[in-house]
Structure formats: structure tokens, C-alpha cells
Amino acid sequence: MQNFITPFFQFAVNKRCNMMKFGTYVFLPEKAEGFDFHLYRVKPEVGRRMPPQPDMYSNIAIFGDNVTARNHPDWISQSPLGPAWRTNNNFNVRWDVLCATQPEHREEQLDYIEDVARHSPGVWLNSIHFADHGHCTCPRCNELWKKSGLNWFEWRRKEVTEYMAQVSERVRDRAKKKFVIGVLPDPLTNYERFGVNFDDLAPLTDEFLVVMFSKNYATPWYWEMLTRNFKKLFKDVPLNISLYVFGPGDDPREVPTARELLMVSVRMARAGVDNILYLAEGASQTLRSYGGKPVQEVLDFVKSWEKIVE
Numbered sequence: 340m341q342n343f344i345t346p347f348f349q350f351a352v353n354k355r356c357n358m359m360k361f362g363t364y365v366f367l368p369e370k371a372e373g374f375d376f377h378l379y380r381v382k383p384e385v386g387r388r389m390p391p392q393p394d395m396y397s398n399i400a401i402f403g404d405n406v407t408a409r410n411h412p413d414w415i416s417q418s419p420l421g422p423a424w425r426t427n428n429n430f431n432v433r434w435d436v437l438c439a440t441q442p443e444h445r446e447e448q449l450d451y452i453e454d455v456a457r458h459s460p461g462v463w464l465n466s467i468h469f470a471d472h473g474h475c476t477c478p479r480c481n482e483l484w485k486k487s488g489l490n491w492f493e494w495r496r497k498e499v500t501e502y503m504a505q506v507s508e509r510v511r512d513r514a515k516k517k518f519v520i521g522v523l524p525d526p527l528t529n530y531e532r533f534g535v536n537f538d539d540l541a542p543l544t545d546e547f548l549v550v551m552f553s554k555n556y557a558t559p560w561y562w563e564m565l566t567r568n569f570k571k572l573f574k575d576v577p578l579n580i581s582l583y584v585f586g587p588g589d590d591p592r593e594v595p596t597a598r599e600l601l602m603v604s605v606r607m608a609r610a611g612v613d614n615i616l617y618l619a620e621g622a623s624q625t626l627r628s629y630g631g632k633p634v635q636e637v638l639d640f641v642k643s644w645e646k647i648v649e
């Protein structure tokens with residue numbers, strides 16, 4: 340163990356001392372002092388476009404685009420669980436997402452990205468892929484899929500990879516600028532959900548960016564993702580997940596609320612978990628008398644589930 344770990348950490352430390360840099364990622368074209376580089380959101384997912392800056396990298400979201408979706412509602416990505424409007428709670432979409440094969444949008448974005456690349460040190464992309472699992476089932480996508488002769492997942496992968504190859508060519512070969520592909524923070528089921536295959540994209544990009552989300556919605560998002568990841572790894576063996584509610588020595592004021600537990604539980608349930616356990620110190624009654632109001636809320640919530648099951 341020692342022999343394995345020591346060189347690994349040595350490598351990590353060397354890499355860090357030689358190469359690690361700190362950057363800012365900003366909505367306004369303002370450079371904070373003391374950082375090594377700056378990434379400016381010239382076109383975030385809301386779809387607003389701002390002029391690129393000559394000394395800041397440009398960040399562009401391609402298919403998450405509220406403005407274009409408003410102007411072309413028929414370009415919205417489709418699925419059996421409804422279109423990818425940001426109001427569709429069947430998915431974790433925080434913005435409107437367009438169909439990833441829409442030809443006019445693809446073409447317009449290619450020209451736009453190349454132009455932005457020419458006016459800044461490079462382009463970092465977001466929202467390069469299909470909206471989520473089950474997308475897109477619009478008539479064009481169905482036709483493209485059938486024509487391809489591939490299975491559904493492989494066809495989506497081909498669409499994402501081929502389009503990224505075109506974008507890469509525009510930024511790296513034509514504009515001669517740095518190119519960075521951004522992906523969502525799901526290391527194992529990006530392929531099934533979004534059509535993203537990291538090995539395909541690696542030769543096309545200079546670096547990867549993993550977009551980690553804000554505290555506001557991090558926990559449910561990540562718990563759902565982890566559930567999907569473990570389901571994939573465990574294959575047919577049922578997956579139990581335990582949630583730590585209230586353990587020995589815990590401060591009752593720090594117990595998760597019923598709402599938090601419910602949200603995380605439902606997110607895991609829809610990602611395919613087989614059973615969920617709620618870890619507590621002892622039997623319900625003990626917990627109730629000790630934990631005060633927050634614990635009581637949790638127990639009432641579990642009790643209400645028992646009623647539903649009965």
C-alpha cells in the first residue's frame with residue numbers, strides 16, 4: 340500500500356506545483372486580481388450574448404439556450420417524459436434545452452463559436468449534449484437514428500462526438516485557439532444520459548471542464564447521479580442505500596429535515612434504487628423523545644409513508 344500511495348501523491352504534488360492554476364468564472368467582463376486566468380460567460384444558458392474579451396476565455400452554452408428556445412419553440416428537445424423546458428420537473432433541467440441535432444442551430448453555433456474564438460484566447464463549452472436520458476425523440480432524431488443503423492445510445496454518442504469534432508476543428512484548426520469541453524459531473528452514466536463518451540472527446544479537446552453545481556441544488560442532483568452510477572456498476576444485484584438521519588452523539592438541531600430527506604429519497608427512487616434505509620440511533624420512540632421537533636418531523640414523514648404502503 341505504502342509503495343503504491345507514495346509515488347501517487349508525489350506525482351499529484353509535482354503536478355500541482357508545476358501546473359495548477361486558479362481561474363475565475365464570471366458573468367461580467369471583469370478580471371479579479373490575483374488569478375491566473377479568467378473565463379467569461381459570453382453566452383450562458385439563459386441565451387444572452389455578450390461581446391467576447393481579448394484577454395478572457397469565452398464560455399458558451401450550446402444547446403441550453405432560453406433565448407433561442409423562446410424564438411423557436413419547435414426546436415425544443417423532446418422525450419417520452421415531455422419536452423426539455425426548464426419547467427419540466429421530470430428532469431433536472433435548469434434552462435430550456437434544444438434538440439441536439441437541430442441543423443440550423445448547429446450551423447449558427449459553429450459560426451458563432453469560431454467568431455468568438457477569433458476574438459478571445461479560446462472557447463470553453465457547456466451544454467454540448469442531449470438534454471438528459473430519453474432525449475431527443477423529435478421526428479428528425481427518430482429518422483436520423485433509424486437511418487444510422489445503430490442502437491439508440493450509440494447513435495446519440497455519434498451525434499455528440501461528430502458535432503464536437505466540427506466545433507473543435509473551428510476553434511483549434513481554423514481560429515488556432517484553446518478549446519475546452521465542459522461536461523456534467525456524472526463520471527459513469529454520462530453516456531446513457533447525455534450521449535457523452537469521454538474517450539471520444541479526449542482527442543478533440545485541450546482540457547475538460549467538469550461543471551460542479553451550486554449549493555442550492557447540489558445534494559439531490561449528486562445523490563441521484565450516484566444512485567445511477569452504482570446501479571450501472573452493480574448490474575442485476577439489488578442496490579440498498581442508507582441515509583444517515585440521526586446517529587449516536589449527533590446534535591438534534593443538525594438532523595436533516597423531512598423535506599430534505601423526501602427530496603433525496605424521491606430522486607434516488609427515480610434513479611432506480613431498490614431499497615432505502617434511514618439510519619437512526621435507536622427505535623422510533625427513543626428518537627422522538629430525544630431529537631425534538633426536527634426528528635419528530637422525520638418520523639412523522641416516515642409514518643405517513645407507512646400509511647401509504649398500507
Ligand SMILES: [Zn+2]
Nearest residue numbers: 438475477480
Ligand atoms: Zn431531436
